[in-house]
Amino acid sequence: MSRSPGRKQENHKISRELFVLTYGALVAQLCKEYEKDEDVNACLDRMGYSIGIRLIDDFLARSAVKKCRSYSETADMIAQVAFKMYLGVTPSVSCNSVTGNEFSLILDKNPLVDFVEELPAERASLCYCNLLCGVIRGALEMVHLAAEVSFLQDRLKGDAVTEIGITFLRKSEDRRHRRN
16 A cells, blocks of 8 residues: 555644644643643743753754754754754744843744634733743753743734743853863
8 A cells, every 4th residue: 555645744734733732721721720820831831841851862863963062053953953843833043142142033933822812811921832941941951051941922912923032041061070
């Protein structure tokens, strides 16, 4: 039996839609369990962080990328390779600081909100896609880059685009021992 060439793409679309619907159900359940949006946001960040520290191995194995030499290269790698590989979108990257350690990933289309029209009025401070911030932070930590990651703009809150801010805090200390 031969498979039609479009079959793989169809399965990928079904898998993506299933993931997006499952994610929506997860956020809805967390909203039922927690009264405060801040608690839901923190839970999503923790879950994303756990995913990120495990996902980096898969990313490095599947992408065969080389070591990034700058924060700028790292931000580009996240946008052009990681987002494309796992979410099927490629955000644009902009540097937000003179020191070169603050970047924004700007998503014209966020696949996690495909089936979400707007947040309920009582959930105005909910950061629906906060899982992504945790994933990025966890993955970066596993390659020894400490970072703060947060949503700066969100289409679900009426902004024109979805923007994720990444601030690299410092490089981890080199652990090589020098001979005296």
